[in-house]
Structures are given as structure tokens and as C-alpha cells.
Amino acid sequence: MIAEIGLAVLWMAAALAVLQLFAGFSALRPGGKALAGMVRPLAVMQGLLVALSFLALIDLFLETDLSVKLVAENSHSMKPFIFKLAGTWGNHEGSMLLWVTIMAVSGGVVALVEKRLREDTLLATLAGQAFVSLGFYAFLLLSSNPFERLPEPAPEGAGLNPLLQDIGLAFHPPTLYVGYVGLSVAFSFAIGALITRDVGPAFARAMRPWVLGAWIFLTVGITAGSYWAYYTLGWGGWWFWDPVENASLMPWLAATALLHSASVLASRNALRAWTVMLGVIAFSMSMVGTFLVRSGILTSVHAFAVDPERGSFILALLAIYIGGALALFGIRASTVTEGERFSLFSREASLVFNNVMLCGILGIVLLGTLYPLMTEAFGAKVSVGPPYFNPVSAIFAIPMMLMMGVGPLLRWRKDKPARITATVAIPALITALALLAVVVFAPGIRILPMLGIAVGAGLAIASWLPLNGRNLRRTPLSVWGMVVGHFGLGVALLGAASESAFSTERLAAMNVGDTQSVGPISLKLLSIEPVAGPNWTALEATVSASYKGGPAVTLHPQARTFSSPPGERTESALHTRWNGQLYAVLGNEGDDGRWQMRFWWKPFVPLLWLGGLLVAFGGLLALIGRVAQDVKRLRVNDKIAFRKARQDMLK
Amino acid sequence: MNSKVTGGIKPKHQRLVLLLIALVALIGAGLLAAYALSNQASYFYVPADLAKAPPEQGRAIRLGGMVEKGSLKTRADGVTIDFIVGDGKARIPVRYTGITPDLFVEGSGVVAEGRMEGNTFVADNLLAKHDENYVPRQMGEMTAEQAKQVVAETQ
The missing domain is CATH 1.20.120 (Four Helix Bundle (Hemerythrin (Met), subunit A))
Structure with a gap:
């Protein structure tokens, strides 16, 4: 029933x-x-x-x-x-x-x-x-x-697929979906505004909280998904440039750009057509992602069933909605009137720069994701991975993050470089020092992590500078949101770069009682025993680990075997310290009775997800600030209207 | 119109300049991506292709085929294995250091991600059939003919 x-x-x-x-x-x-x-x-x-x-x-x-x-x-x-x-x-x-x-x-x-x-x-x-x-x-x-x-x-x-039987399933998909599909509101707003030709500051102010809300969920969803993949796949990686990950990253990039251009439209009545366009693109990217994942043309743990009928259906929807919205945009864009002007050295210009950079990254990720499909049409089977995505997206990401240190310090409309040189000198110096320190103390690490550490450190400092000279108690929440969000990105970048530069790995075949070490940590395999859960059985290793001879902690990595449906999954064990994370995986038993064990010491890797959460928290602060402002404005308007009505009555 | 604050740019021109900058950046991104993709995409090989036209050393590629029976050997360190991947036409020695996937056994199909070093394929990652329902996409990437050969070889 x-x-x-x-x-x-x-x-x-x-x-x-x-x-x-x-x-x-x-x-x-x-x-x-x-x-x-x-x-x-x-x-x-x-x-x-x-x-x-x-x-x-x-x-x-x-x-x-x-x-x-x-x-x-x-x-x-x-x-x-x-x-x-x-x-x-x-x-x-x-x-x-x-x-x-x-x-x-x-x-x-x-x-x-x-x-x-x-x-x-x-x-x-x-x-x-x-x-x-x-x-x-x-x-x-x-x-x-x-x-x-x-x-x-x-x-x-x-x-249920054993890989999905994880607490992550309870949180990651719903959060991501709220963000993903929440962008449909921005899409509808853009369509609505195009139809009524009402693209202006009031429209941007109304749209902004909805975009912010979706964007916060998207940020949390991506961060959680990355952590889930990190601990459940047992490969120690946190981002694989899997098409499905890209499908969630692309709407995020578009929504980030939209958020910032909506800000320009709300405060300065500029970038009108651009903002509407981004509103259309953001949700289009959600739909493209869904198409890629659900059509079965890309298979992964996210693609539940391969069904060509569904693929064509989503493709048709995609064509109707994206094509329709772009057509509407094409017809109406010329009637969206000219916005306010700004100088090349202004807050607007810096935001335009970063919008373009975000769109550049978006284009690069989109092309990289679609490329295997395009070549398959010509019979060549290729896959595109980190050697493409990392350096090519960095070409746009690094200038963008440098600009993030400068942009928030600039005034709207027009500014003089001389006014901010002294302030910008601080993060610039820190970036240079960090770069120098990495080159001197850690030679031999690759160029991208090196730049990542330098830029991340600079950004983490620079993000606080907009508060300089402000009365902290009277600083609007939305400014705090920006500061925390930008700081979070710097922190995440530091975590990612440190993971990539300084991770050490130990792969060994061990007997019970053997000792090993990874980075500053010494390890001892204490026992391997069978354990059972509600719908699985497992072999569980007990490993004691001690950081530089300090007190020992025990970890319990498992190799699980599921019964319904049958499947296997490694259950890695993590030990988090303030300065890094120990990651342990139990592998197979060799012919000689030794157990394969894999350990990583990843300095500062938790910063990565902490940074992601900080970005989302910054968004939350901004959202609260904006909504509170709007509620206040509505109250004042109501009051004015009420008084006016009473005066009219008295007349 | 008041042109003092904007350095004398007319509004029409400002929009045009912005559009131009955005276009240049996006086309630049496209060209860059196209260039990088042609260099960095990793191609799928079967042993016969690899023997016929070997890719340059060190380039990331993927190799798919069957693990030859009796070829799997574990080195003294307990974590490095050597085996031979064949497709009935050619045989490629493969070296892998790491934990093998659960269903990685002699006589079964495998896709290895890695690169050629000398005449040996050094794998960073092995993808084996996980179970009946969840097959790595790469396993499905052999053309029908290749798959038929591979199956014929194992029977």
C-alpha cells in the first residue's frame, strides 16, 4: 500500500x-x-x-x-x-x-x-x-x-554494494545533492529574470542567499566525499580526478564564480549578463554531471545501472534545458542593459579576473572529463588522469589564488595601487619566504607542491588583511565569511601540497611481532585475528604505533568480506595527530605466511578537509549575515509602508 | 557620459574589452587543454600492440590482458611481484609493488596502470575484476576481438 x-x-x-x-x-x-x-x-x-x-x-x-x-x-x-x-x-x-x-x-x-x-x-x-x-x-x-x-x-x-556500506553514504549523497540540485534555484532565477528583463542589484541580492546555500552544501559534500574516498579505497589518495568527482567539482567551480559575480551585481550593478549566464551554467554543470554518471557511459561505483534508454533520456533533458536556457539568454542578453563601469584596477576587475580563472579551470576539467568519450568515438581508448589535470588546472588556479590575496583589499570602482602596496607586501613576503624555505630545506620536491605551499601560506595570511583597520565588532558577518572562506582555501591548499610533497610510504610483508617504521613513526604488528560484524567477517590486524618513541597507540586495519552481496573491502585504520595522519592498510597473506601491510605518514593532511570545512563555514557566516541584513531591510520597508499607509488614512 | 572615473572608457568598449579578455582566456584554456590532453592522456594497450609499436619510455599507459599461468612470482621482500601479461600474440613482463586486488590470480584478466621501463611494464596500480557485478570500466575497454582472444586463451 x-x-x-x-x-x-x-x-x-x-x-x-x-x-x-x-x-x-x-x-x-x-x-x-x-x-x-x-x-x-x-x-x-x-x-x-x-x-x-x-x-x-x-x-x-x-x-x-x-x-x-x-x-x-x-x-x-x-x-x-x-x-x-x-x-x-x-x-x-x-x-x-x-x-x-x-x-x-x-x-x-x-x-x-x-x-x-x-x-x-x-x-x-x-x-x-x-x-x-x-x-x-x-x-x-x-x-x-x-x-x-x-x-x-x-x-x-x-x-548493497559493500563499497557503499559505510557511514559516509548516510551523509555524502544527500549533502551533495542539496548543493547540486539547489543550484536549480539559481537556474530558475536566471530564467525568471531573463523573461521579465529584471536583471539588477535587487535580483542579485535575492538570488545570492540561494546560491550561497547550495554552494555551502556542495562544499561540504565534496569535502566529505573526498574524505570518504580517502579512507575507504585504501589507496591513500584523496582526489582521483574520477569523472564522478569532476562532475561534482564543475558545478562547484561555476557556483563559486556565480557567487562572486552576484556580489558585484548586488553591490555595484555591473556584470549583469555575465551573472545570469553563470546562473545558467552552474545548474547545467549539475545536469551534465548527472548525465555522465547516470547514463552508464562512464562506469564507476556511482553508476548504478547501465541503461542506454536512461542515457538518451537524460541527454534529451540536457539538450532541452541547457539549449533552451542558452537560447533564451541569446535572445534576451542584448536587452539586459549596460551595467556600471569600473576601472581596470578595482575590486570589480579583480573579481572579473577570478571569474575568468574559475571558468578556465571549469573548461579544463570539462574537456578532460569528456575527452575519453570523444576519442572513443574514433576508436581510441584513453584515460585522463592527474598528469593532465594537476598542472593544467594549476596554471589558472595559482594566479587566481594570488589575486585572492589582493582583490578583497581593493576598493570598488577605482583604486590606486599605491594605497595597498604596503599591505600586500606582508603576504608577498611570506609567500617568498615559504618558497625559499621549501627550496632550501626540502629540495627535490616537485614544483606543484612547492608552489602550493608558498601560495597557500601567502593566501592563509593575506585572507585576514581585509580586517585590517576595521572595527572587528562592527565588521559585517559577510566580511567575516569572506575572510574565513578564503583562509579555508589557503589551509586546504597547504594540506594538499604538504600531503603531496612530504608523504612517506612503507610497504612491507610482516610476521606477527615484526617492526617497521614510516616517517617518524615506529610500528609493530601485534596480532591478526578474525572478527565479525552484522553482515561481514574480517581479518583484523592490531598494530601499535609510536611517534618518535612516544606513547604507543593501537590501530586496527581490517580486510572485510561481505556476504550479501559477496564482496571484499579493505577497512583502513587512521591515527590523527596535530601534525599529520598515520594510515594503515592490511593486505593479503603471502605464500610464506607473512602479511602485506601498507602504511603512510601524511604530514598535515587533515588540513585539507579542515580547510574545506572552513570554506563552507565562511559561506555559512556570509549567508547568515546576508539573510539578517535582508530581514532587517524588509522590516524597515514594512515599517515605512505601514507609516505611509497610516498617514494616507489620516489625510 | 561621465568618463572621469573609468579612465575614459566608453561603456560599450568596457563590455567589449571584458568580453575579449574572457574569450582570450577561455580559448587559451581550450588550446592548453587540447595540447596537454594529446600529451598526457594515457592510452590503453594490449600486449600485441605494445610489442608492435611500443610507446616512449616512461609515458603513462594502461596494459590489459591475462595473467599467464605459472608466471606469478613474489620477490623476497614479500610485496613485489613479477608476472607476465599475455594476449596469445605477445607476452609482456610486469612488475608491481603493492597490495594486489582480491581477485587478482593467475589466469584471470587484469588491467595495469603504469609505464614501460626497458622491456618491463612497471605497474603503479592493478585493477582486477572485483566480482560479477562490479567490473572496473577498464576491463570492458578491450575491443570485442581482443576480449575474444583473451577468453580463447584462458579456455
């Missing part, structure tokens, strides 16, 4: 989306005002219905209702509770329902709380959101129905 309710509610929501699109559009036509009042309630209702449908699917997974095809194929009655719950979106259909849920709910939230935008632009935006949602409703209902029943209930479920 639950499955039927879920499906029915989903169809109803799709019907409401049709109504919402129709009502929104006719409300914009002359004489269509009668329907204008319907649009907001429709959007809210639609969000509620889809959320209900998603809850129904969660319930089916929690109960392990094996008469539902999706549950039978992806769940198992013996699975721990948390994976039954997270298993809801650990498959193609469930994750698409999550996608549609987030899209509809964010549309509903916009309808409920957005009061800054001009009413006609808001109606156009909600109509746009309904239009985009419709494609995904069609995709879900016609080719990926999550509620399909089996003719006869399965005796037992097939279980």
Missing part, C-alpha cells in the same frame, strides 16, 4: 508542476493576474507531496518490503538500520527521487519565503522551476519508477 501511495503522490506532484508552469506563465501575460495567486501555494504543495513520496520510499526500505523491485534489488533484511535508511538513495531510482525531492522542496521554500524579488520575476522563476522539475518527473515516472512492484515478492534482497 505504501508503494502505491508513494507513486500516486508522485504523479500528483507532477500534475501540480504542470499546473504551476501553466499558472505562472499565464499570470505573466496581460490579463492573467487571476492565476497569479495560485503559483506560490502550488509550489509549496508540490514540495510537500514529493517529500511525502520520498518518505514512503524510505519507509519501504526500512521495512525491507521485498515485493518492491527496488528494495529487493538493493537492500537486505540483515543490513544494519543506518544502511537500510541510506540505502534508499544508494541506487539509481532512489537517488533520482532524492533529486526531484530536493528540487521540489527548494522550489516550495522559495515560494514560501522569497519576498525580495519583484513579484512577476518570482512567478517566472517558479514557472521555470516547475518546467525544469517536469523533465525530471518524466524521467523518474517513465523510466526509473522507484515504486515498481515485483510480480512475486523476492525471498531475500540482493543487498
Whole structure:
């Protein structure tokens, strides 16, 4: 019964989306005002219905209702509770329902709380959101129905891919999706503003918090995903330039650019067409990512099922939405009037520079991701990896990060270089000193990590300089957000560069009782014993580790064997210190009875994820600051309007 | 219009200049990417291709084929293995230091990522079939003919 309710509610929501699109559009036509009042309630209702449908699917997974095809194929009655719950979106259909849920709910939230935008632009935006949602409703209902029943209930479920049976599954996909799909709001805003020709500071101020919100989730999602890959794959790497990782990075790059250009539009009424364009590109990148992942043309642990029909469906959606939005942009871009001008030496110019750099990185990642597909058309099988992505993206990333040290110090519109030279000298000196120190004390490390350490150190310092000369108590939260966000990026860069430059690895075959060392850490294999979990058995090694002869800690790396579905997974063990992380992996038993063990000492690697979280935290501060500002402004406006109305009455 | 603050640039021109800069940067990025891709993309080889037209030394490539039966030897350090990857036409010696994937055994298919050093392929990473449901994409990259040969060889 639950499955039927879920499906029915989903169809109803799709019907409401049709109504919402129709009502929104006719409300914009002359004489269509009668329907204008319907649009907001429709959007809210639609969000509620889809959320209900998603809850129904969660319930089916929690109960392990094996008469539902999706549950039978992806769940198992013996699975721990948390994976039954997270298993809801650990498959193609469930994750698409999550996608549609987030899209509809964010549309509903916009309808409920957005009061800054001009009413006609808001109606156009909600109509746009309904239009985009419709494609995904069609995709879900016609080719990926999550509620399909089996003719006869399965005796037992097939279980979940062992690689996904990790606590990361509970957090990483939902966070990433909120960010990914949250960008659809920016897309709809851009469409709405193009339709009503309302591209201006008020529009940018209204759009900014939505972009910020999505961007924060995207940042957290990417950071969490990177950490998950790091500890679960057992290769000690944190970013593999896997197409799926790129699919999440590309919307992030576009959203970062959008965030900054929206700032320029909101404060200075410049970069109008550019901002709208980025709004379109950001969500387009989300859709391209989904296409790459879900069409089956790229296979990875993220591609649940290879189904060419689905691939063509998403490709068609992609063509309609991206093509349509770009066409609309082409038609309307010339009517978006000229923005304010600025000098080549100004805050705007620095933001333009970094926008272009971000787009350059975006282009490079996109080309690198699509290249294997393009060559495959000509029969050559290639793969593109770090030797391409690292240096080529650094060519754009390094100037961008240098500019990040300067830009926030500049004044809007026009500034003199002489005013900031003394301030910029501090981080410049630190960058030079860091570079010198690395060259002198750690010769032989490669050029990219070397530059990374120098630029990261400079940026970490430079990010605080905009606070120089400000009264810290009266500094707006959004400025703090910028400072913390930029600082976070510097910290992350330091962590990444240090990991790449100074990691040491030890690979050894060990008997119980043998000792080894990696970097400053001495290790001893104490025992290897079998252990068992709810749906797996494992061999667990006990290793004691001591840092420079200090007190010993024990680590328990495991090699797990899963029963349903059958599969193996290494469970690495980590020990985190303030200055680095020890990473231990248990391998196979050799013919001579020795165990393969792999250890890494990675100095300062936790800074990488700490930096990522700081970036997100900076975004959160900015979001709180902006929303508080807007609420205040709305209150003041209300008050003024109220007084005015009273005065009119008295007259 | 007031041109004092902007150094005398007309608004139309400002937009044009910005557009030009952005275009130059993006086209530059495109050219750079195209150049780097042609140099850095790693190609997929089977032993026969590798023997016929060997790539330059040290270039990142991938090698796919079957692990020859009886060829797998572990060195004294316990973590370095030597084996031979063949496809029925050519045989390539491979060296790998590290923990082998669970289903890496003699007589099974493997894709190795690495480079040629002398006549030996030095692998950084081995991808083996994980289980029936989760096959590394690279395993599927052999052309139908290559796959048929490989299968024929193992039977």
C-alpha cells in the first residue's frame, strides 16, 4: 500500500508542476493576474507531496518490503538500520527521487519565503522551476519508477554494494545533492529574470542567499566525499580526478564564480549578463554531471545501472534545458542593459579576473572529463588522469589564488595601487619566504607542491588583511565569511601540497611481532585475528604505533568480506595527530605466511578537509549575515509602508 | 557620459574589452587543454600492440590482458611481484609493488596502470575484476576481438 501511495503522490506532484508552469506563465501575460495567486501555494504543495513520496520510499526500505523491485534489488533484511535508511538513495531510482525531492522542496521554500524579488520575476522563476522539475518527473515516472512492484515478492534482497556500506553514504549523497540540485534555484532565477528583463542589484541580492546555500552544501559534500574516498579505497589518495568527482567539482567551480559575480551585481550593478549566464551554467554543470554518471557511459561505483534508454533520456533533458536556457539568454542578453563601469584596477576587475580563472579551470576539467568519450568515438581508448589535470588546472588556479590575496583589499570602482602596496607586501613576503624555505630545506620536491605551499601560506595570511583597520565588532558577518572562506582555501591548499610533497610510504610483508617504521613513526604488528560484524567477517590486524618513541597507540586495519552481496573491502585504520595522519592498510597473506601491510605518514593532511570545512563555514557566516541584513531591510520597508499607509488614512 | 572615473572608457568598449579578455582566456584554456590532453592522456594497450609499436619510455599507459599461468612470482621482500601479461600474440613482463586486488590470480584478466621501463611494464596500480557485478570500466575497454582472444586463451 505504501508503494502505491508513494507513486500516486508522485504523479500528483507532477500534475501540480504542470499546473504551476501553466499558472505562472499565464499570470505573466496581460490579463492573467487571476492565476497569479495560485503559483506560490502550488509550489509549496508540490514540495510537500514529493517529500511525502520520498518518505514512503524510505519507509519501504526500512521495512525491507521485498515485493518492491527496488528494495529487493538493493537492500537486505540483515543490513544494519543506518544502511537500510541510506540505502534508499544508494541506487539509481532512489537517488533520482532524492533529486526531484530536493528540487521540489527548494522550489516550495522559495515560494514560501522569497519576498525580495519583484513579484512577476518570482512567478517566472517558479514557472521555470516547475518546467525544469517536469523533465525530471518524466524521467523518474517513465523510466526509473522507484515504486515498481515485483510480480512475486523476492525471498531475500540482493543487498548493497559493500563499497557503499559505510557511514559516509548516510551523509555524502544527500549533502551533495542539496548543493547540486539547489543550484536549480539559481537556474530558475536566471530564467525568471531573463523573461521579465529584471536583471539588477535587487535580483542579485535575492538570488545570492540561494546560491550561497547550495554552494555551502556542495562544499561540504565534496569535502566529505573526498574524505570518504580517502579512507575507504585504501589507496591513500584523496582526489582521483574520477569523472564522478569532476562532475561534482564543475558545478562547484561555476557556483563559486556565480557567487562572486552576484556580489558585484548586488553591490555595484555591473556584470549583469555575465551573472545570469553563470546562473545558467552552474545548474547545467549539475545536469551534465548527472548525465555522465547516470547514463552508464562512464562506469564507476556511482553508476548504478547501465541503461542506454536512461542515457538518451537524460541527454534529451540536457539538450532541452541547457539549449533552451542558452537560447533564451541569446535572445534576451542584448536587452539586459549596460551595467556600471569600473576601472581596470578595482575590486570589480579583480573579481572579473577570478571569474575568468574559475571558468578556465571549469573548461579544463570539462574537456578532460569528456575527452575519453570523444576519442572513443574514433576508436581510441584513453584515460585522463592527474598528469593532465594537476598542472593544467594549476596554471589558472595559482594566479587566481594570488589575486585572492589582493582583490578583497581593493576598493570598488577605482583604486590606486599605491594605497595597498604596503599591505600586500606582508603576504608577498611570506609567500617568498615559504618558497625559499621549501627550496632550501626540502629540495627535490616537485614544483606543484612547492608552489602550493608558498601560495597557500601567502593566501592563509593575506585572507585576514581585509580586517585590517576595521572595527572587528562592527565588521559585517559577510566580511567575516569572506575572510574565513578564503583562509579555508589557503589551509586546504597547504594540506594538499604538504600531503603531496612530504608523504612517506612503507610497504612491507610482516610476521606477527615484526617492526617497521614510516616517517617518524615506529610500528609493530601485534596480532591478526578474525572478527565479525552484522553482515561481514574480517581479518583484523592490531598494530601499535609510536611517534618518535612516544606513547604507543593501537590501530586496527581490517580486510572485510561481505556476504550479501559477496564482496571484499579493505577497512583502513587512521591515527590523527596535530601534525599529520598515520594510515594503515592490511593486505593479503603471502605464500610464506607473512602479511602485506601498507602504511603512510601524511604530514598535515587533515588540513585539507579542515580547510574545506572552513570554506563552507565562511559561506555559512556570509549567508547568515546576508539573510539578517535582508530581514532587517524588509522590516524597515514594512515599517515605512505601514507609516505611509497610516498617514494616507489620516489625510 | 561621465568618463572621469573609468579612465575614459566608453561603456560599450568596457563590455567589449571584458568580453575579449574572457574569450582570450577561455580559448587559451581550450588550446592548453587540447595540447596537454594529446600529451598526457594515457592510452590503453594490449600486449600485441605494445610489442608492435611500443610507446616512449616512461609515458603513462594502461596494459590489459591475462595473467599467464605459472608466471606469478613474489620477490623476497614479500610485496613485489613479477608476472607476465599475455594476449596469445605477445607476452609482456610486469612488475608491481603493492597490495594486489582480491581477485587478482593467475589466469584471470587484469588491467595495469603504469609505464614501460626497458622491456618491463612497471605497474603503479592493478585493477582486477572485483566480482560479477562490479567490473572496473577498464576491463570492458578491450575491443570485442581482443576480449575474444583473451577468453580463447584462458579456455
